[in-house]
Amino acid sequence: MDHSDLTNAIIKGKRKDAKKLVSEAIDEKQAPEEILGAMVGGMDVVGERFKNNEIFVPEMLIAARAMKTGMDLLEPVLTEAGLQPEHKAIVGTVKGDLHDIGKNLVVMMFKGANLDVIDLGTDVAPEAFVEAIKEHNPTIVGLSALLTTTMPMMEATITAIRDAGLDTKVLVGGAPVTADYADSIGANGYADDAATAVTLVRELISA
């Protein structure tokens, strides 16, 4: 079945088209994993274009909203078919930092890549990350910080995770964060933007 119309609707952020196409595909009893794949493929293109500065943050938000509209229809079908996302990700902004725009973009793009995302919000203490990892057993943990003063909390969080005996892969990102800094605090990866974070997660999952 050709789902390129649906993929294009996601890329263009056409919410109504996405809704109509997903609804039709479900009615026609098309394979739910293929419908999902068409939307994830659309978000991949969006991520790629965002990385290349061909599109900008409003386009990304609008595309993600179109995907969400489609997913609201598709999720019950996926659940019924026993098709749950294979991987979980926990995402949060570290303690002392209330900034959430970057973190929300990552949450959005992770959902767009069909990860099961648990968003812990902002000002999340190291212990809260540890507790959430124990509860949800995610594949990936994403830490965000916007301030130079809260960056050290990323290190404290990673230390707390490792001290708890957990080897979950930890990604870090945020305006003041650099790849060198990520290395120096023992993170498993650093992403410059939300789209790169998705690429990185896929690499870490397949590694």
Add this chain to the structure above:
Amino acid sequence: MTFPGLHILGERINPGFTSTKRLFDEEDMAGIQALAKKQADAGAEYLNINVGDRARTDPQFMVEVVKAVQAVVPTPLSFDFPNVEVQEYCLKAYSLEKAQGQLPIVNSISELRWDMLDLYKIAPFKMLLMASEREEGGEQVANKNADEVHQTARRMVQRVTSSAYGISNDDCFIDVSIGPVGADTEGLTKMALDGIKAIGSDTDLAGVHMSVGLSNASIMLPKEALDGGLLKIRIENAFLTLAVPAGMDFVLGTPWRHYQPLPADDIVMEGFVEAIEAGGFEQVMRIQEIYMDPDED
């Protein structure tokens, strides 16, 4: 034409700018001095000093930057790292004489960082007060509406001006904080503008200064608007066009950028005003319409 009464706190000494990061990495003090001078010559009335995380791991480097900058310009400085120890180093290194008696700015104090105020025992200073977050039961909480911003500003100014240090309203810079307008689905741009209006018309706060980190507003947006003109600077100018008459008198910005009022029929001004009035997701979609036709393939 520029904005009458708008002053610039020069933002360029910050590793967020790639060219500046290179100066830091190479410890190119002459380059940093040239950047300081360039900003001062372009009209910056303060120079913000931000060396990134290195302020914490290597505070002596921040001290060196402060001294190097003061060796070439008399412009007063703003120490951008909210940590008592780092601020203490900077205040001790700062030469009031070289700054021709002009006090530096401690950047920044929030309701959870009152210990910073006691640095006044070391040397007097002006201060940036964060109005975007407040303290509630020992916790840090983000302000979500203009009234919360206004009330936080009131509490903070009241507290510092009633301290034993003789601090006046004129020593206070209230940072109302703005984020990227193209990703703002929570009405935070409008909150900032309404907060500025409320603070600007509060007679108890007469004489306080207000400032925002202006470049934040236009990040993650393209270069050009639909009319072929520049987009980012006009997004910043649209904000200023609304904020300056409401009482905002400082921006953390780049002194050689062309800050100027926009006419009401400028497509960016129009789009910006409609976007923040619409709020929510509509805001993002209206901002997008300034630079692209969403129906075009």
